[in-house]
Amino acid sequence: MNDGIGLAEKMLGLPGLTVLEVEDVPGEVVITAESTRTKATCPSCRRRAFAHDRVEVHVRDLHCFGRPTRLVIKKRRWRCRTTGCIKKTWTEKLVGVAPRQVLTLRAGAEVTRQVGQLCRSVASVATEYGVGWDTAWAAVAFHGTPLVENPSRVGSVRALGVDEHTYLSAKPQHATIYATGLVDLDRRVMIDLFEGKSAAKLRRWAAHRSPQWRRGVRVVALDLTETYRSGLSPHFDHAKRVADPFHVTRVANRMLDQVRRRVQNETLGHRGRKSDPLFRIRKLLLKADERLDESGRDKMLAGLRFADPHDEVLGAWLAKESVRSVYLTDDVDEATALLDNAIGACANDDVPEIRTMAHTLSHWRTEILNHHRTGASNGPTEGLNFCAKQVKRAARGITNFEHYRLRVLLYAGGVTWPRPIQPPRITSTRPH
Numbered sequence: 175m176n177d178g179i180g181l182a183e184k185m186l187g188l189p190g191l192t193v194l195e196v197e198d199v200p201g202e203v204v205i206t207a208e209s210t211r212t213k214a215t216c217p218s219c220r221r222r223a224f225a226h227d228r229v230e231v232h233v234r235d236l237h238c239f240g241r242p243t244r245l246v247i248k249k250r251r252w253r254c255r256t257t258g259c260i261k262k263t264w265t266e267k268l269v270g271v272a273p274r275q276v277l278t279l280r281a282g283a284e285v286t287r288q289v290g291q292l293c294r295s296v297a298s299v300a301t302e303y304g305v306g307w308d309t310a311w312a313a314v315a316f317h318g319t320p321l322v323e324n325p326s327r328v329g330s331v332r333a334l335g336v337d338e339h340t341y342l343s344a345k346p347q348h349a350t351i352y353a354t355g356l357v358d359l360d361r362r363v364m365i366d367l368f369e370g371k372s373a374a375k376l377r378r379w380a381a382h383r384s385p386q387w388r389r390g391v392r393v394v395a396l397d398l399t400e401t402y403r404s405g406l407s408p409h410f411d412h413a414k415r416v417a418d419p420f421h422v423t424r425v426a427n428r429m430l431d432q433v434r435r436r437v438q439n440e441t442l443g444h445r446g447r448k449s450d451p452l453f454r455i456r457k458l459l460l461k462a463d464e465r466l467d468e469s470g471r472d473k474m475l476a477g478l479r480f481a482d483p484h485d486e487v488l489g490a491w492l493a494k495e496s497v498r499s500v501y502l503t504d505d506v507d508e509a510t511a512l513l514d515n516a517i518g519a520c521a522n523d524d525v526p527e528i529r530t531m532a533h534t535l536s537h538w539r540t541e542i543l544n545h546h547r548t549g550a551s552n553g554p555t556e557g558l559n560f561c562a563k564q565v566k567r568a569a570r571g572i573t574n575f576e577h578y579r580l581r582v583l584l585y586a587g588g589v590t591w592p593r594p595i596q597p598p599r600i601t602s603t604r605p606h
């Protein structure tokens with residue numbers, strides 16, 4: 175083992191191969207090796223096989239001391255001499271090198287980790303390894319799919335989050351295409367996603383889960399869309415539905431924006447401009463009351479005095495704050511009283527937008543209060559949607575949904591990656 179070839183074999187670390195030559199050529203290190211097996215049996219008739227000849231395959235391995243490595247393997251071809259046997263000749267299988275794959279298994283696993291766990295673009299990793307995009311992606315699909323489909327990745331889920339995010343922005347060819355993410359709210363991982371945001375698709379997704387898994391889901395958090403609520407039925411009828419606080423507050427904020435825009439148009443006859451008082455306080459209006467400082471509040475009230483002749487925007491602001499107040503308490507009874515007060519006051523308001531909001535809130539009353547009963551919210555989902563956004567950015571215009579799904583789940587799906595080897599730590603250049 176003290177000769178050069180022995181050292182090279184030790185560094186290569188692939189069993190069943192003997193190194194013949196290590197060459198340093200521009201851009202890469204070329205390691206030529208041949209298989210050492212001397213005996214084989216025919217896979218068909220189980221009799222002894224005879225060495226026929228050797229074929230050369232070129233595969234890309236992990237980098238060797240930072241330099242790209244090409245493995246040239248002289249594989250053996252075997253022949254069966256038994257008369258009548260259907261197996262004439264065949265090429266041997268090697269440990270660590272899958273048939274017809276340009277990357278060795280360990281190089282493919284590393285490409286998958288770079289693309290999946292570190293969210294790098296396939297093209298950049300492919301260039302680093304000196305292979306084509308398709309080769310790199312084939313490795314990601316080969317190594318990544320079992321990691322994502324592993325049943326222990328999802329496990330049992332108590333609190334499920336359902337939320338949409340933009341998958342493809344609108345173009346002349348198509349409207350915005352959405353994707354629905356299913357999230358384990360306790361573990362904060364994306365367990366699955368599907369294209370679209372229809373009730374039918376959610377129902378179909380639920381139908382594909384096992385009845386036992388569905389029974390384990392006790393809480394489902396969702397935004398205030400009727401499609402998801404109806405899509406959860408009948409498979410998740412037993413679970414408590416929770417309207418996500420972020421989305422409830424957004425309903426109030428949107429209502430306030432609508433009223434502000436309408437009053438702006440009615441009083442000045444045009445959309446908000448930089449110098450218009452209502453336009454200038456648009457962000458202050460949406461800010462939480464307790465986060466407004468003295469000068470901010472003065473500025474907001476001055477703007478309202480000046481540009482809100484019938485106190486409609488002020489009314490909308492008060493309505494928004496009454497909805498927000500529901501989340502300032504953790505107590506269910508207190509929250510119930512606050513929400514019922516808000517709904518009661520808004521339902522009789524003169525401003526139509528406020529009445530519409532009251533209708534929405536009373537429609538979702540049980541779900542809104544379930545937040546206080548269960549403590550669940552879709553907060554983790556929003557964080558995971560950001561992860562999906564990072565995948566889209568790294569994937570640079572991905573249009574294949576299956577590829578997108580695999581990449582998002584590898585990045586944010588709680589995949590158990592094979593443990594990297596932990597080397598002993600070097601703390602000093604001169605160890606004792």
Ligand SMILES: [Zn+2]
Binds near residue numbers: 216217220254255259
């Ligand atoms: Zn045979």
